[in-house]
Amino acid sequence: MAAVAPVRRPKRRSIPVGRILLLGFFLVFVLWPLYWMFNTSIKPSDDYLTVPPVWFPTAPTLVHYEAALFAYRGLDGLINSLIISLSATVLSALFGTLMAYSLARYNTGGQHLSFWVLSQRFLPPIGIVLPVFLIYRGVGLYDTHIGLIIAYTVFTLPVSVWMMFAYFRGMPKSMEEAALVDGCTRWEAFWRVAVPLAAPGIVAAAVFAFIACWTEFFFALILTSRSAFTLPTVFRAFIGFQGAQYGEAAALAIVSLVPSIALGVLAQRHLVRGLTLGAVRG
Amino acid sequence: MQPTATISRLKAAGAPPRLSGFAQWADRHFKWLLVAPAVLLILALSVYPLLFSLVVSFINYDFQVPGHAFVGLKNFERVVFDPVARWSLWLTAWLSGISVAIEFVLGLLVALTMVRSFPGRGVIMSILIVPLFISPVIVGQAWTLLLQRPFGPTNYILTQLLGQEVTIGWMTESPWLYFSLIIADVWQWTPFMFVILLAGLTAIPPNLYEAAELDGVNAWQAFWAITLPHLAPMMLLALTFRLLDAIRMFDTIFIMTGGGPGTRTYTASYYLYTVGFTQFHLSQATAGSWLFLIFTALVVMLLVRRLLKTEPV
Incomplete structure (x- = not known):
């Protein structure tokens, strides 16, 4: 690294x-x-x-690739995964950066608020997903792209917030203070001064959020079925197979691991921060 | 910074920037407006569902039984007195314990080989971290392809190596299927330990080792006297993070064994999933997930308290 x-x-x-x-x-x-x-x-x-x-x-x-993508609807899963992961990544990076800036520069809510966000990271998903499933069925978000996008945004927020929190704390305040003295509003100091400086950190946080969404299985398994299913859930079709679909399973796996590995290896400079939620500066 | 410059020019011209009423209000409550979207989302999709599930766990919410009558602690009783539930909690504890222990030792060993620079280190680094970016579902699939009889080549390789016929049902026979689940977990998460511990190792000032070498301390003593104490906070951090994820173990089980044979490989998450989503006893499952949540919270308190005391960084 x-x-x-x-x-x-x-x-x-x-x-x-x-x-x-x-x-x-x-x-x-x-x-x-x-x-x-x-x-x-x-x-x-x-x-x-x-x-x-x-x-x-x-x-x-390449017959297995063809079968995996078309006969087993791998391509639909791929497209759904792209839509859902990209949307959730953008939302998570945006809201995460907003919150992290407030925590880092204004100490909003003291330690309690930041640790409350962190505690979300350690909640077992099974505890959340059962009631979310019931709520989603009630409000019509079950098996929709938007439903899974919201779920993934929330589930990646702790990591985005904490990665950016650490990033902003490591950034000198002087530029923003100069901007405020010059008469900028707080929003301008944040949006026009701090955000451009923090861009590498935001990109890194977004990459890790994307990988988390792209590889997620549990929420997708429970909150989607026929229309908003993501790539990892397509593998259900190959469970308990008796020899006929080894190639299809392998082909689909190869297709789905390429994007996340490529992004991960590109962002490996930030890997330690990503894995430890910013606690360790790699 | 261009906008700043613009504003200072305006100021110099004697025209201070004027804010509308809303903008003033927004500027005053700026810090709260920034946290609002994230906090509202977490409230809506984590806190509210948890409270809702607390309600559900005390009423009857079952797709097979109509109505939502208050049933007191009955749902909790069902879980506590279910031998499968107790087995799944026990399995979760020791399966994650063994996996994390192996990952820790192996990760530390590999990290120690990677501390010094050598040709090809960058490339090897990039290869070793690859499992971290793969969906656990695919990891389970990959090991299924390797292990499952008769397709997987593992039995063939072992037969050649050992010189006698090996026909192990890696996904179905009792001690072996635990081995399969552990090896899939170890494959995916050893790099996690490795990456964090390596970051810790490289942060140890090298002059400590130089001083030790001058004092005639051998490598083993240096490891105990320098490496271990300096690395301890990182070790605790890596173990805490990993353990809290390991106890959620679900995806590889779903793909590799489906909880079977029977209920032999039910982890806590898998058990609650089947109760809720294949048997549709939703209130029993939420009651169980609350018990699991409390169990996790205890582990968190134990480990994270320690972690905050040592304060790595």
């Missing part, structure tokens, strides 16, 4: 065999399931049950 600068310590002479072995083993452990999934996704169905297994498919095929 770029942000965590490697520490240079006095070199010892011996070759660290143990370290290399451990790291090598762990790399294989991480890559092996991904490789096998990719391998399965391009393997013709005839190769599924051969002994020994087909390690490298000789006749790669």
Whole structure:
């Protein structure tokens, strides 16, 4: 990770065999399931049950991708996931930044308000989702895009708020104070001075909110069914399968993991802050 | 800053910016207006549902029984005296405990190998963090593809390695299916431990080690005397965050075992899900989720209190 600068310590002479072995083993452990999934996704169905297994498919095929996207409605799930995750990300980053600024600069509500937001992060989703399901059915938000967008906005808010809270606290106040002295309103000091300076932090918070929405399963499973279902819930179709749909499951998995991995690796400089809600500056 | 400059020019020209009544009001209550959208959303979609569920847990709310009569503690009784509920809580505790412990040790070991710079470190770093960005559903799917009989290659590989026929039902036979669930969790979340602990390790001033080396302290002693005490707050933070997520374990179970065989792999979340959404005893499920919430709150109080005392950063 770029942000965590490697520490240079006095070199010892011996070759660290143990370290290399451990790291090598762990790399294989991480890559092996991904490789096998990719391998399965391009393997013709005839190769599924051969002994020994087909390690490298000789006749790669895209039929599974086609089936996963169209026959299993993976494409619909993909589009829903994009609409819902992007909308929730924008709302979460916007409201999160607003609140974080107020907490960081005006100490709004003291410690209580900020810790109340943090406590939301640790609520078990099962406790929330049952009543939300009942409420959504009552007000007609069940199985709608808007319903899931609102749910995801709320569920990513603690992380957005705390990441931005830490970011604003680490930013010097002097620019905004100068703007206020010059006669700017508080809103102008925030919107025209602080927000542009905090843009990298906002982008990072948005990336983590997006990944959280994109990979979320539990809320989507319970709050959607036939029309607003997201990509992860499409995998329900492959549960308990008897051999016929291995390729489709793998193909859909490959399609859905590409965006979040790409974003995550691009934002890895901010990973430590993202994982610890800003508590640790990576 | 351009707008600031504009305003100072206006001021210099003797024209102070005038605000309308609303703008003045908004400026005075600025800090509360900023927190309002987030707070209102959390109130609407977290606090209100929780209060609503508290009501539901004391009444009859069951898709199979009409009416919403007040039933007192009956819903709670049903959960407390359900052996499956107690089993699921027990399973949640030890499954998450073992997973987190393995993730912690493995994450620490890998972090220790990555502290120093070496060629290829950046690329390896990017690869190691990949599991963090994958949906747990897909992680469950990936391990299903590897483990499930007869398709998965795991039994074949073990047969070759051990020189004898291995035919383990990784998703159905009793000790092995726990192993499968743990390995999927370990695969996904070891990088979490690794990333946080590595950040902690790189923050330890290297001159401490240099001084120790001059004093003739060996690597093992240096680990106990320098690394461990400096890393302790980070370790506590990583363990707390991870444990609080691990006890929610649901997605991989849903995909890999479906709670089965029977109810052997029901975690607390999975149990409450089936009670609520496959049996439709919604009030029993909300009562159970309140009990689980209290259980979680106790863990939070225990761990987060500690965490706030040590104050990393």
